[in-house]
Amino acid sequence: MSESPQTDTYLTLKAKSEGLYKEKGSKFLAFAFPVKDETEIKEILDQLRKKYYDARHHCYAYILGKNQNIYRANDDGEPNHSAGDPILGQIRSHHLTNVLIVVIRYFGGIKLGVGGLIHAYKTAAADAIANNEIITAVLHERVKLDFDYLSMNEVMKLIKDYDLQITDQHFDNQCQLVVEIRQKLLEEISHKISDLNGVKMHILGYE
Structure with missing residues (x-):
């Protein structure tokens, strides 16, 4: 992170990455993704x-939004809070947002117990994050400008x-x-645009 982080920045993952944890024959395949919305x-x-149709469990967690206000954890059939929450905890402990982590379990025939499952899902998710790069991203606003050719x-x-x-x-x-404007510059640029004759600005949303 920069020495003086701006209010329109947040931490996220740079790219897709994978992690792995094995315990008593069970395999936990972890996949971490930077994401923008719930549709993605x-x-x-x-x-x-x-792709992994033959796996017993597809457990996941995600956090969205600069203020980390959208989140979900899913145990996908594992005991309550033994899978999704440990994955979510790893995203939170690294202060990440706009991140999805999925941990896919292939059952090895030996039950691990709730404590063992929590450790396995946490460790697999942590491995996927460790194999990635945490970056500081900037929040942009998408803006449409309408104007005549003379402008x-x-x-x-x-x-x-x-x-x-x-x-x-x-x-x-x-x-x-349509242009992307850094959030902290939006007000300043809006004033500049308002000084231009015949130029109209419409805010489309965050990116």
Whole structure:
């Protein structure tokens, strides 16, 4: 993390990673993902269930939102709080958000007990995080700009001055641009845009 972290930053994982824990014949395969929303989470869970269809349990936990206000833990048939909560605990202990961790268990024939399960799911999740890279991400706001062609130079100068990323564009007599603006700069840039004649700004949401 930087020495003076900004209020619009958060910790997350850089990429997909895997972890593994073995105990008394049981195998716990862990998969960690950076994610943006619950739709993406559902797609990942569906893919893993298809790929590892013969596994007994697909337990998982996730946290979403800069303030970690959206979260869920799922035991998928394991004893209550023996799987999802230990996975969730690992995400929280690293202060991560926008992260999904799935731990898939292949049963080895010997029961581990609740304590053994908690240790196994916690250790597998921790291994997946250890095999990843924790990064500081920046919260951006997606903004649509509507303007006429005569305002093009002024709009493009603003985009260049603030090094804004364009994610969508349409040029005609009436032009549209979708850009990503760092959250802490949103108010400042909004004032600049309001000074431009014929340029309208619409906030689309966080990214």
